[in-house]
Amino acid sequence: MTLDQLRRRIDELDERLVELLNERASCALRIGEIKQRLGLDIYQPDRESQVLGHVREHGRAIKGPLSPAALTRLFERIIDEARRLERESAQTPGHGTPPRTDTASED
Numbered sequence: 001m002t003l004d005q006l007r008r009r010i011d012e013l014d015e016r017l018v019e020l021l022n023e024r025a026s027c028a029l030r031i032g033e034i035k036q037r038l039g040l041d042i043y044q045p046d047r048e049s050q051v052l053g054h055v056r057e058h059g060r061a062i063k064g065p066l067s068p069a070a071l072t073r074l075f076e077r078i079i080d081e082a083r084r085l086e087r088e089s090a091q092t093p094g095h096g097t098p099p100r101t102d103t104a105s106e107d
Contacts, residue, residue, distance in 0.1 A: 021078065025085055032086030042086045048079055 001009070035042060055075050056068040066074075 024078070025082060028082035029085055029089055032089050035086070036090050042083055042090065051075065051079065 032042060034040075035044075052072050052075055055071050059066055059068055059071045
């Protein structure tokens with residue numbers, strides 16, 4: 001592959017990563033809503049350890065170029081962002097309620 005072809009491939013992969021990260025963030029927001037309803041803490045260190053262990057093991061299994069330490073650093077950042085989203089959502093009034101789109105009066 002040429003340099004330009006490889007760069008286009010990276011752009012395509014980046015777009016897929018953005019889509020997957022947003023899908024993951026949506027799941028994290030739903031989990032945050034459930035945690036709030038159940039009165040659970042947003043920070044769940046045992047679960048985060050499980051996630052990190054899972055991605056390290058998966059990285060080893062697929063024998064990719066990213067080391068377990070590199071995967072840990074990447075996913076620690078992803079988890080930090082998910083936790084930030086959960087906290088922001090919990091502090092937003094009506095965070096689980098979609099905004100009204102109708103403007104008709106109710107009289």
